[in-house]
Amino acid sequence: MSAESRTIELRSSPHIRAGLSTDAIMLNVVYALVPVCLFAVAAFGLSAALMLAVAAGSCLLTERLMCRMGRQPSTLGDYSALVTGLLLGLTLPPGFPLWMTALGGFVSIALGKALFGGLGHNVFNPALVGRAFLQAAFPAAITEWTPAFITGRLTTCIPSTLAFPFMKAPSIDAYVANAGIDGWSGATPLMIMKFRFGSEAFDAITTQGLFLGSVAGSLGETCALLILIGGAYLIARRMMDWRIPVGMLGGAFALSSVFYLMDTSRYPTPFFMLFSGGLMLGAVFMATDMVTSPTTTAGTWVYSIVIGLFTVIIRLKGGLPEGVMYAILLGNALTPLINNVTQPRIYGAKRETKAEG
Amino acid sequence: MDPDSLGYIFINACLINNFVLSMFLGICPFLGVSAKIETATRMGLAVIFVMLVSSMCAYGINALLIKLNVEFLRLICYIAVIASAVQLVEMFIKRFSPALFRALGIFLPLITTNCAILGLALFQTQKQYNFLQCLAYALGAGVGFTIALTIMAGLREQLDLADVPDAVKGAALTLIVAGILSLAFMGFAGLGG
Numbered sequence: 001m002s003a004e005s006r007t008i009e010l011r012s013s014p015h016i017r018a019g020l021s022t023d024a025i026m027l028n029v030v031y032a033l034v035p036v037c038l039f040a041v042a043a044f045g046l047s048a049a050l051m052l053a054v055a056a057g058s059c060l061l062t063e064r065l066m067c068r069m070g071r072q073p074s075t076l077g078d079y080s081a082l083v084t085g086l087l088l089g090l091t092l093p094p095g096f097p098l099w100m101t102a103l104g105g106f107v108s109i110a111l112g113k114a115l116f117g118g119l120g121h122n123v124f125n126p127a128l129v130g131r132a133f134l135q136a137a138f139p140a141a142i143t144e145w146t147p148a149f150i151t152g153r154l155t156t157c158i159p160s161t162l163a164f165p166f167m168k169a170p171s172i173d174a175y176v177a178n179a180g181i182d183g184w185s186g187a188t189p190l191m192i193m194k195f196r197f198g199s200e201a202f203d204a205i206t207t208q209g210l211f212l213g214s215v216a217g218s219l220g221e222t223c224a225l226l227i228l229i230g231g232a233y234l235i236a237r238r239m240m241d242w243r244i245p246v247g248m249l250g251g252a253f254a255l256s257s258v259f260y261l262m263d264t265s266r267y268p269t270p271f272f273m274l275f276s277g278g279l280m281l282g283a284v285f286m287a288t289d290m291v292t293s294p295t296t297t298a299g300t301w302v303y304s305i306v307i308g309l310f311t312v313i314i315r316l317k318g319g320l321p322e323g324v325m326y327a328i329l330l331g332n333a334l335t336p337l338i339n340n341v342t343q344p345r346i347y348g349a350k351r352e353t354k355a356e357g
Numbered sequence: 358m359d360p361d362s363l364g365y366i367f368i369n370a371c372l373i374n375n376f377v378l379s380m381f382l383g384i385c386p387f388l389g390v391s392a393k394i395e396t397a398t399r400m401g402l403a404v405i406f407v408m409l410v411s412s413m414c415a416y417g418i419n420a421l422l423i424k425l426n427v428e429f430l431r432l433i434c435y436i437a438v439i440a441s442a443v444q445l446v447e448m449f450i451k452r453f454s455p456a457l458f459r460a461l462g463i464f465l466p467l468i469t470t471n472c473a474i475l476g477l478a479l480f481q482t483q484k485q486y487n488f489l490q491c492l493a494y495a496l497g498a499g500v501g502f503t504i505a506l507t508i509m510a511g512l513r514e515q516l517d518l519a520d521v522p523d524a525v526k527g528a529a530l531t532l533i534v535a536g537i538l539s540l541a542f543m544g545f546a547g548l549g550g
Contacts, residue, residue, distance in 0.1 A: 111533060111537070114522075115522065115525050116516065116519055116521060116530070121521070123534065132541065136543060310544075314548070317548055320546065320547065325544070326542075327544065329541035330541050333508050336511035337507065340394065340511065340514075
């Protein structure tokens, strides 16, 4: 543009805008997580509150420790460790022993983030690294579920919460029976779908219940509505890429529709798939992690749709009832390759010539 | 899915029991050649080829050994077959792609001692697969190896730019990433069952 043709634009204030900083984004993610956390405490009571506190505390402590060991300035102020801690806590079952939660927080930050060089260098979502570690290390404890909204939850802990480290956790059966619930099978909607499809218990699950969160499950995954509100807030503030949740939920919805239309007597409805388990929480808060998702627009679509497809395949065809965590970790692992393949053409460069890099 | 069907055998060898990430075979080239994506995919192709050839040969040799009633020679025969297949690949690559030959370096002849390949030959004998099943198994194992190697190479190329603490630079971090990747592959457990 030549100097003559440049026009002077007159604008009213503000003239200088501050760019988005990491800590501002992370703080807003914390805001978006607050309703989910409050609902978790309301639904699962004292144990949930303790667990979120321990998960967050363990992550913050590990972050501080790692910074000190690396002789680097403390990065506690960017809130990312707090987000990791809350997300880890929200993916765990209500009665999960606190010492295991603390261990998970340590693994999340130490193995998932600090060893890679801190925030921005990690290749996997730290909270999910911790969750995958816990799932592999304590497969029994992490599949022990408690019903939501049972009486007395706000005054007493689920007994397994306060289990002594390396000791067998007390059974929750007596606790659940005490609260006046008979015949609790300890299953989440997805487990009922997987192992007892078509039974009365399966028919009793309503999409409304899944949407509003009256079902059993991990702390933060039960209420799809609040997660969506949190996501909408972040998208409205342009702190989250809307393509990722849309692609992931769309991919999952499309593939589960195909299965459902193929055989309605064997596969659940796509709405069930969408609102059950951790798909919503994963799509809004985990897959959208800026560090571990692709940087190109086309890559973002590929990444999110692949995660959605993996989730449905693992849920319907795999041995495990829930696959969101694994799907997102696999998506994270594929991110560098997706970035590599979907590099946009340099403007002016010929189609045939490969960009150097 | 029928556990004897070709599709299941392929998926089983490729994803569920991925040779590298869930059976921990062939870790040496997995760590050695995973620094660049391009080398990694080509190494993967070489391994797929060697696996297919040695799987076919191992099938024939096994039948012959059983006929002659000398099954105790199985291990040594398999090793000889694998070594010759690798030699073949080596000569081929040296002739047609000297650059790749240099990039793969010592890891190309080392395919001979890649336990994934001997493992494949022994597993297929142990599972008593027929010829087609052997081929599906070998292809699945090879593709699985290539997938693992390529994903790892992608991650390592990205980590080259990361500000990694000195204590874990190099092999240590690679092993940690491999461990996390292996955790992620646990999601495929029981697929198609």
